[in-house]
Amino acid sequence: MNRAHPEITCERRHVEWPVTIRSVEGRQDTRTLVGYAAVFDRPALIGSGALRFRERVARGAFAKTIQEADVRLLVNHDPNHVLARTTNGTLRLSEDETGLRVEADLDLLDHEAALWARRIERGVVNQMSFAFDVIREDWDLEADPPERTLLEVRLWDVSVVTFPAYVDTVASVRMDDRVRRVLESRGVVPSDVSEELAPEDTPWQAPSLSDFTDQPWDELSDAEKRRIAGHFAWAPEMPPERYTDLKLPHHRPEDGAVVWRGVAAAMAALFGARGGVDIPAADRWRVYEHLARHYRQFDREPPEFKEASWFPAPRAGEEPPEEAVRARLLRLRLEALERKLGIWR
Numbered sequence: 001m002n003r004a005h006p007e008i009t010c011e012r013r014h015v016e017w018p019v020t021i022r023s024v025e026g027r028q029d030t031r032t033l034v035g036y037a038a039v040f041d042r043p044a045l046i047g048s049g050a051l052r053f054r055e056r057v058a059r060g061a062f063a064k065t066i067q068e069a070d071v072r073l074l075v076n077h078d079p080n081h082v083l084a085r086t087t088n089g090t091l092r093l094s095e096d097e098t099g100l101r102v103e104a105d106l107d108l109l110d111h112e113a114a115l116w117a118r119r120i121e122r123g124v125v126n127q128m129s130f131a132f133d134v135i136r137e138d139w140d141l142e143a144d145p146p147e148r149t150l151l152e153v154r155l156w157d158v159s160v161v162t163f164p165a166y167v168d169t170v171a172s173v174r175m176d177d178r179v180r181r182v183l184e185s186r187g188v189v190p191s192d193v194s195e196e197l198a199p200e201d202t203p204w205q206a207p208s209l210s211d212f213t214d215q216p217w218d219e220l221s222d223a224e225k226r227r228i229a230g231h232f233a234w235a236p237e238m239p240p241e242r243y244t245d246l247k248l249p250h251h252r253p254e255d256g257a258v259v260w261r262g263v264a265a266a267m268a269a270l271f272g273a274r275g276g277v278d279i280p281a282a283d284r285w286r287v288y289e290h291l292a293r294h295y296r297q298f299d300r301e302p303p304e305f306k307e308a309s310w311f312p313a314p315r316a317g318e319e320p321p322e323e324a325v326r327a328r329l330l331r332l333r334l335e336a337l338e339r340k341l342g343i344w345r
């Protein structure tokens, strides 16, 4: 990767925070810009659609980079408009309680710096932004939308910006592949194909493709693939690439009605019954919520949400999955109660 062209890979974020211009005692030819290019622990929504996530900057994220990086103060992240620079001491960056504090000496003898000092002073331009690469980050994919914490970044520049949303959009188009990879590893919980409920005692058998159509999967239209996916609780993407990628069916192929025994079997599989089901951890909660809603439609209390590892899979054929989950829950509740009451076995 060519590090001489940071704009190709870096991300940008702006902050709503006042920027001020101060005069410098005894220096008629200088004004000092003071502001924040980033504020700590203030969550912001980034991106859109499937790539939407919430992000916050952790305290300490800039500690290393402000010691090491040669950072410029730019206008709109444009390297043709440099106002100050850390290596010559005209730009001073520090972390305080609030965030990344920017202090820059603007040389009024420099025509452009003088213009921007005046514009900022008059409030024509009053926002800042920073361009960065991520060194360390933390993702909470269980959250909806997923949450990202920037733990350490490498700064490229700090900028005064005229259209913050615009620079953010430009950057999100070029967003680091890592962000896309993380978010795109999430699957989809399809919308229900139907809200109708089949009679509660309707028998259930996991459907195969031939229960839906006579055609091979590859010849189906995207709309048809989506319709079939609506019988399941999870798909890796939409439309799914293969029929076998679809997980946890619980709607009847003929008419899409919700089948209670299918819902219970899907929930049990989510909790590890019959060897469980291979669904990314980031998606388990949404799949659970989908199935729990069907439980309530049948006037059933959904089991408490837990990670799959919490439930050891019962041996095949030993107990029906729904009973296995219920029995396991009962045992765990009993154990918790015993601990509370101080009963030791």
Ligand SMILES: [Zn+2]
Pocket (backbone or CB within 6 Å): 192, 193, 231, 232, 233, 250, 251, 258, 290, 294
């Ligand atoms: Zn459903």
